Amino acid sequence: MATGFADFDVLLLDIEGTVCPISFVKDVLFPYAVNALPELLDEKWDDADLVQYRNAFPEEYRNDRAAFEAHFRDLVTRDVKVSYLKALQGYIWKAGYASGEIKAPLFPDVAPFMNEVHANGRKIMIYSSGSVPAQKLLFGHTNAQPSNLQPLISDWFDTVNAGLKVNVASYEAILTSHPDVAPGRWLFLSDNLQEVEAARGAGMQSVPVVRPGNAPLPDEHPLTKVAVEQFRLASS
Ligand SMILES: CSCCC(=O)C(=O)COP(=O)(O)O
């Protein structure tokens, strides 16, 4: 396993399986959204608040309430990372975070690492399949003290403003949005080897993370030997 991180100017962080357990997304966030959906549709089916999310769904679902709900459930079950699902999930989760029912369980090394990186004058950005509003909710309601880590984060990327996370072009789009930072000065951390490979394909530094609850990385994969378990800056 590699030791601390040293040579980067921008830390780009994945969320699920990297800063928080996969179980938080799969066993808390997703069920919360599925369980909240029926009442939300009962109350707001024709409400302007909801219609913008409804109309982002494929035409065959947006005007049929039963088909809409069934499609939502199917996408969640298959963990399909389509932007229109992620946008509606983020809208639903807002109430859960606001009520205190949802709080993001960051791994214990994450907030200290983010504070240290920020104090070091380096930038922190997020890239997740979750929508940018959902990312901001998560980092605004964490188990850290203080709970709101948004002030540490200077930019947010998702499948709408960057693209699918397994595509090299998505990381190239992120790089294009910050031309002042050379590709090699970015460090992307993710649990997903395909995402790590795509980031490296765009010229970023990137290594996989090993976290409790993640599937084991394949021994035969060349990047497994550089995987990291703990987030810390290399001691100078
Ligand atoms: C922003 S919290 C919800 C995360 C989510 O919906 C998801 O699909 C996680 O994907 P990630 O790219 O963060 O592994």
Ligand SMILES: [Mg+2]
């Ligand atoms: Mg992930």
